[in-house]
Amino acid sequence: MTRQRAAVSEALDRLDDFRSAQQIHDVMRQGGDTIGLATVYRTLQALADHGDVDVLRTEDGESHYRRCERDEHHHHLVCRGCGRTIEIDGPTVESWANTVGAAHGFTGIEHTIELFGTCADCAAAAAARAGD
Amino acid sequence: MTRQRAAVSEALDRLDDFRSAQQIHDVMRQGGDTIGLATVYRTLQALADHGDVDVLRTEDGESHYRRCERDEHHHHLVCRGCGRTIEIDGPTVESWANTVGAAHGFTGIEHTIELFGTCADCAAAAAARAGD
DNA sequence: GGGCTAATTGATAATGAATGTCAAAACCGT
């Protein structure tokens, strides 16, 4: 463990929604950390491999990272408006995925599941704006 | 409809698994079509917007396209070995997604679900190789 | 602490998918 890796980990603790590697790098520099962009990328990837951060591929192909709270396999429900993220587990989908895969003779099933929606706060805000 | 758009559509008919825009462009050129890369990108995107092709984001951030067989919303089960793709629908997951979203006060739920596995043929081939 | 070796860092260059540009070419109703 190096100073830089610890700093990335700390930065992730302060942030609580998905951010790109570059955003994390910017935040760290503004917070006074001296760290190179390449190192941020490397560290985030290492953390992701280790299962310490969640990775989300945005629609335009960027990877966004976020400290994950739980160790087990899980998915996300992300608000389109504010980016608030809720970690969810789904025994239902896990078994569904395996069943569907097995039904077609597939083994070693893995799955990618992400949910997007508008959270109650953002929906209320949108309604207020529309009411003006 | 122009000659180029028709050609892309035909190329997609011949291909039956997910290919990148560049691969499709290459195949077309080798097949004698005269078409620019930019046009392939534009056409694929238009087709995707129209729901005529499925888009899959690979792990390294590339978009892969494939003619889709059914009109309704559906997901994919893709073989890691040979790329064979099976289109699946999942009333189970659809309702699960909405239920989970609603439970957290989210509205307008959308979801991304992809399944990956090893198909029976590829599993058999792997077993044969291991047996040597 | 001093010294040693291997791993890590970071400025910069390179990569590569995807998009913007814009003049030339193709389309279409008349």
Add this chain to the structure above:
DNA sequence: ACGGTTTTGACATTCATTATCAATTAGCCC
């Protein structure tokens, strides 16, 4: 065929990510 609009495509550009590699640092034995 004609004029205006749309589309095309070679090329340049953007931008996230990865490779490079010399300089720095971590880990460790004494």
